[in-house]
Amino acid sequence: MDALEIARWQFGITTVYHFMMVPLTIGLGLVVAVIQTLWYRTGKVEYLRMTKFWGKLFLINFIMGVATGIVQEFQFGMAWSEYSRFVGDVFGAPLALEALLAFFVESTFLGLWIFGWKQLKRGVHLACLWIAVIGSVFSAYFIIVANSWMQHPVGVTMVNGRPVMTDAWAVFTNNTAMVAVPHTLFGALAVAGAFLLGIAWYHLWRRRHDGIDTVGTDGRAVAGEADIPGRDKADYKVWITSLRIGAVVAMISFAGTAITGDMQGKLMFEQQPMKMAAAEAACHDGTGFSVLSIGNLGSKNCNDIVAVIEVPGILSFLAKGDFNTEVKGVNSLLDEYKAKYGTHLPNNPLYGDRAGQEIQYVPVMEVTYWGFRMMIGFGGIAALAALLALWVTRKGLVPQSRWIMRLAVFGILAPFGANAAGWIFTEMGRQPFVVAPNPDASGVDQVFMFTAAAVSPGVSAGELITSLVVLASIYAVLLVVEVRLLVKYARGGVVSAMPELAEARGSEKKEKKDDDGGTPGAPGQPGDSDDVLAFAY
Amino acid sequence: MELLPTVWFVAIAVLWTGYLFLEGFDLGVGMLMKLFARNNTDRRVLLNTVGPVWDGNEVWLLTAAGATFAAFPMWYASLFSALYLPLLIVLVALIFRAVAFEYRGKVDTARWRTVWDWAIALGSFTAAFGIGAALALTTTGLPIDSNGDRQGGPFAWFSGYALLGGFAVVAFALVHALAFLALKTDGDVRHRARRWFVRLAPLALLPLLAWMVALQLLSGKPLTWILVILGVLAGAAAWVLARKGAEGKAFGALGAFLVCATASIFCAAFPVVIPSTVNPAFNLTISNASSSAYTLGLMSIVAAVGLPLVIAYQAWTYWVFRRRVSAAHIPAAHGFLPAIAAKVLVGHAAPGGPAAKHAPQDAGE
Numbered sequence: 023m024d025a026l027e028i029a030r031w032q033f034g035i036t037t038v039y040h041f042m043m044v045p046l047t048i049g050l051g052l053v054v055a056v057i058q059t060l061w062y063r064t065g066k067v068e069y070l071r072m073t074k075f076w077g078k079l080f081l082i083n084f085i086m087g088v089a090t091g092i093v094q095e096f097q098f099g100m101a102w103s104e105y106s107r108f109v110g111d112v113f114g115a116p117l118a119l120e121a122l123l124a125f126f127v128e129s130t131f132l133g134l135w136i137f138g139w140k141q142l143k144r145g146v147h148l149a150c151l152w153i154a155v156i157g158s159v160f161s162a163y164f165i166i167v168a169n170s171w172m173q174h175p176v177g178v179t180m181v182n183g184r185p186v187m188t189d190a191w192a193v194f195t196n197n198t199a200m201v202a203v204p205h206t207l208f209g210a211l212a213v214a215g216a217f218l219l220g221i222a223w224y225h226l227w228r229r230r231h232d233g234i235d236t237v238g239t240d241g242r243a244v245a246g247e248a249d250i251p252g253r254d255k256a257d258y259k260v261w262i263t264s265l266r267i268g269a270v271v272a273m274i275s276f277a278g279t280a281i282t283g284d285m286q287g288k289l290m291f292e293q294q295p296m297k298m299a300a301a302e303a304a305c306h307d308g309t310g311f312s313v314l315s316i317g318n319l320g321s322k323n324c325n326d327i328v329a330v331i332e333v334p335g336i337l338s339f340l341a342k343g344d345f346n347t348e349v350k351g352v353n354s355l356l357d358e359y360k361a362k363y364g365t366h367l368p369n370n371p372l373y374g375d376r377a378g379q380e381i382q383y384v385p386v387m388e389v390t391y392w393g394f395r396m397m398i399g400f401g402g403i404a405a406l407a408a409l410l411a412l413w414v415t416r417k418g419l420v421p422q423s424r425w426i427m428r429l430a431v432f433g434i435l436a437p438f439g440a441n442a443a444g445w446i447f448t449e450m451g452r453q454p455f456v457v458a459p460n461p462d463a464s465g466v467d468q469v470f471m472f473t474a475a476a477v478s479p480g481v482s483a484g485e486l487i488t489s490l491v492v493l494a495s496i497y498a499v500l501l502v503v504e505v506r507l508l509v510k511y512a513r514g515g516v517v518s519a520m521p522e523l524a525e526a527r528g529s530e531k532k533e534k535k536d537d538d539g540g541t542p543g544a545p546g547q548p549g550d551s552d553d554v555l556a557f558a559y
Numbered sequence: 560m561e562l563l564p565t566v567w568f569v570a571i572a573v574l575w576t577g578y579l580f581l582e583g584f585d586l587g588v589g590m591l592m593k594l595f596a597r598n599n600t601d602r603r604v605l606l607n608t609v610g611p612v613w614d615g616n617e618v619w620l621l622t623a624a625g626a627t628f629a630a631f632p633m634w635y636a637s638l639f640s641a642l643y644l645p646l647l648i649v650l651v652a653l654i655f656r657a658v659a660f661e662y663r664g665k666v667d668t669a670r671w672r673t674v675w676d677w678a679i680a681l682g683s684f685t686a687a688f689g690i691g692a693a694l695a696l697t698t699t700g701l702p703i704d705s706n707g708d709r710q711g712g713p714f715a716w717f718s719g720y721a722l723l724g725g726f727a728v729v730a731f732a733l734v735h736a737l738a739f740l741a742l743k744t745d746g747d748v749r750h751r752a753r754r755w756f757v758r759l760a761p762l763a764l765l766p767l768l769a770w771m772v773a774l775q776l777l778s779g780k781p782l783t784w785i786l787v788i789l790g791v792l793a794g795a796a797a798w799v800l801a802r803k804g805a806e807g808k809a810f811g812a813l814g815a816f817l818v819c820a821t822a823s824i825f826c827a828a829f830p831v832v833i834p835s836t837v838n839p840a841f842n843l844t845i846s847n848a849s850s851s852a853y854t855l856g857l858m859s860i861v862a863a864v865g866l867p868l869v870i871a872y873q874a875w876t877y878w879v880f881r882r883r884v885s886a887a888h889i890p891a892a893h894g895f896l897p898a899i900a901a902k903v904l905v906g907h908a909a910p911g912g913p914a915a916k917h918a919p920q921d922a923g924e
Contacts, residue, residue, distance in 0.1 A: 110632020
C-alpha cells in the first residue's frame with residue numbers, strides 16, 4: 023500500500039469510529055435535556071431518575087467522542103497537508119469556529135452540569151445542560167458545513183490555484199449543508215431512540231423475570247417492589263417511560279432522515295451525479311431503481327453488472343420527483359467527467375508516484391451500492407422495530423421471552439450501522455475527488471481536488487502505517503472498555519447512577535428498626551461535605 | 560507589516576498562552592497523581608480540583624490548532640505534517656488521559672484505578688512534553704523545503720530545542736499545578752503543595768527561561784529582552800509570595816511569568832512562524848502563510864465576540880467551583896450496586912431455573 027491508501031484507511035477508520043460516539047452524544051444529550059426539563063416542570067421522581075441514569079451513560083460515551091475528536095482536528099494537517107494548504111482559506115474557518123463557538127460551550131457547560139447539581143439553582147443547572155447540548159448541535163452544524171463544502175464547493179474564487187473565500191454566507195448556508203445537518207441530527211436521534219428502547223426493554227424484562235412486575239386480570243402490568251436497591255414502583259415508571267420515549271424518538275427520527283435524505287438525494291443527483299449513479303450501480307441511463315443487482319460491482323466495468331430486480335420509475339422519482347425523466351448512468355457520466363477533468367492525473371510532483379496515472383472516476387460500486395442500501399435498511403428496521411415495540415408494550419408489559427429481549431438490545435446497533443453506512447457511502451462516493459467539482463451552475467466552477475493530490479508529501483508511508491496501527495489498536499481497546507462500562511452501568515439500572523438510592527433505603531430501614539417507623543424522610547443526609555462538588559471523580 | 564495577519568499571530572499567541580496557563584495546571588495535576596499523591600484519597604482530591612474544568616481547558620488546544628488552520632493554513636499544514644510522529648504520540652497521550660479522567664472512578668478496584676492513574680500521569684507528562692517540543696520547534700526552526708514539506712526522514716525535525724521545549728512545559732506545568740493545588744485544596748495536600756512549590760520552583764522555571772533566552776539570542780529584539788526581565792521578576796515574585804503563604808498572589812505571579820514567557824517567545828519569533836533550517840528563503844511568515852484578508856476579517860469579527868464570551872463563562876465556572884477541596888470532601892467510593900440481588904433471585908425463581916443460573920454472573924459484576 024502506498025501512503026495515499028494508508029492515509030485514506032486511517033481517515034476512514036478514525037472518522038467512522040469517532041462517529042459511533044458522536045450521534046449517541048448528540049441524540050442522548052437532547053433526550054436527557056428534555057427529560058430533565060420534564061423533571062424541572064413536574065418534579066416527578068421518575069424523571070429525576072431517568073435524567074441521572076441516561077445522563078450517566080451519556081457521560082461514559084461523551085468522553086470517547088471528545089478523545090477521538092482531537093485526532094479528527096489534527097489529522098488534516100498531519101496526513102493531509104496538501105489538502106489543508108489547498109482548502110485552508112475556506113475550510114479552516116468552520117473548524118476554528120467549531121472549537122471557539124461550540125466545543126468551549128459544550129465542555130465548559132457540561133462540566134458545570136456534572137459537578138454543579140448542588141452548587142447551581144435547579145433552573146440554572148438545567149440551563150447548563152441545554153447550553154451544552156445546543157453546543158453539540160452547533161458543532162455538528164460547523165463540521166457539516168466544512169464537509170458540505172467538500173461535496174459542493176461554494177462561495178469562493180480561484181486565486182493562484184487555490185480557492186479563496188469571497189462569500190461566507192454562501193459557505194455557511196450551502197444548500198448541501200442545509201439538508202445534511204438535519205439529516206445527521208435525525209440520524210443521531212435515531213441512535214438515541216434505539217438506545218433508550220433497548221435498555222429500557224431489558225429492565226422491564228428483568229423486572230418481570232424477577233417476579234417484581236406481574237400481569238393483572240385486565241392483562242395490564244401491575245408494578246411491584248422488590249428488596250433490591252432501586253427496584254421500587256417508580257423504577258417501573260422509569261423504564262416504561264424511557265421505552266416509550268425511545269420508540270417515539272426512533273420513529274420520528276426515521277421519518278426525519280427519510281424526508282431529509284430524499285432532499286439530499288435530489289441535490290446529489292445535481293451536484294454529484296456519479297455518486298448517485300454509483301449508489302444505484304446504474305450503468306445505463308434509465309428510470310429504474312435497483313432492488314438487487316449482481317455481478318462484479320468492484321470491477322468498475324459496467325458490462326459485468328446485471329440488474330436482477332428493478333422497479334421502473336423509482337430512480338427518476340428519487341432524483342427528480344417524477345417517474346419519467348431519464349437519469350444518467352455511469353457510462354454516459356464517465357465520458358462527461360473524462361472530457362471535463364481529464365483522463366490522467368497531471369504530471370505534477372505533488373502527486374508523487376501517482377502522477378500521470380489514469381483516473382478512476384467510478385467510485386467503488388460495492389461500497390456505494392451496498393452502503394446506500396445498508397443505510398436505508400438499518401434505518402428502516404430500527405423504525406419498524408420501534409413501532410412494533412410500542413404495540414407490543416401497549417399494556418405496559420414486555421414479553422417474557424429472553425430472545426426478544428436480546429433482539430431489542432441488539433437492535434441498538436441498527437441505527438449505528440445506518441449512520442456508519444451513510445457516511446461511508448457519501449465519502450467513498452465522492453472519490454476520486456476530495457473536493458468534488460460542481461457540474462451544475464449552483465456552485466463554483468473549476469474548484470476541485472483529486473484525493474491523490476491531498477496527502478502530505480513530506481510524510482512517509484512508514485509514518486502513516488505506524489499511526490494507523492497505533493490508532494486502530496487504541497480504538498479497539500477503548501471500544502471494548504467503553505462497551506463494557508456501558509453494559510455494566512446499563513444493567514446496573516438507576517441505582518448504578520444514583521447510589522444514594524441504596525444508601526437512603528438502607529438508612530430508612532435502619533431508622534424503622536430503631537424507632538419503629540418514626541422520622542421518615544430526609545434519610546441519610548450527606549451533610550456539609552457535599553457543598554464543594556456535587557459529584558466527585 | 561500587514562494588520563490582519565499580525566492580529567491573528569497575536570490571537571494565536573494568546574490562545575497558546577491561554578492553553579498553557581489553564582491546561583498547564585491540569586497537566587501538572589495529572590503528573591502529580593503519581594509523583595505527589597500518597598494515597599487514593601489524595602488522588603481523588605487532586606482529580607476533583609480539575610474535574611469540572613479540565614475538558615474546557617483542553618479546548619484551548621483545539622482552538623489554537625483550529626485558528627492556526629483557518630488563519631495560517633500553510634503554518635498548520637507544515638507544522639503538523641513535519642511533526643507527524645511526535646504529534647501522534649501527543650494524540651495518544653491526550654486520548655488516554657481524557658478517557659482516564661472519566662473512567663477511573665467507574666470500577667471500584669485498586670487494579671482498575673492504578674491503570675488509569677498511570678494513564679493520567681503518563682498521558683499528562685507526554686502531552687505536555689510533546690506540545691512543548693512542538694512549540695519550541697515552530698519558534699526555532701524545522702527542515703522545511705520551498706513547499707513547506709519536511710525534508711529528511713521521520714525524525715528530521717529533531718533538535719536540542721525539542722528537548723528544551725518539552726522539559727520547559729513539563730517543569731512549568733508541575734510547579735504551576737503545585738501553586739494551583741495550594742490555592743484549591745485544603746489540609747495536608749495544600750501545605751505539602753506549597754512546600755513542594757517553594758522547593759521546586761527555582762529549578763523548574765529554568766528550562767522555560769532558557770527557551771526564552773535562546774529565542775532572544777536567535778531572533779530577539781530589545782523590546783523582547785524587557786519581557787524576559789519582567790518574566791524573571793514575576794517568577795521570583797511567585798516564589799517569594801508562596802514562601803509567605805500568599806497562595807492566590809503566588810499563583811497570579813506565576814501566571815504573569817507564563818504570559819511574559821510566551822510573549823517574549825512569540826514576539827521574538829515574529830513575523831516568522833516556522834523558520835526553515837534548510838534555507839531561510841523557505842521561512843514561513845505571517846505574510847506567506849496566512850489566509851486571505853476576507854477570511855481573516857470574518858474570523859476577527861467572530862473571535863472578537865466569541866473569545867471574551869469564552870473567557871467570561873469559563874471564569875464563571877471557576878467561580879462556581881471556587882471552594883477548596885480537601886480529603887474530608889471526598890465521599891466514599893461507591894461499590895457497584897447491581898439491580899439484581901442474588902438472594903432475591905433465589906427467592907423468586909425456581910432453583911436451577913434460568914434466573915438462578917444467571918444469578919452469580921449478574922451479581923458478580
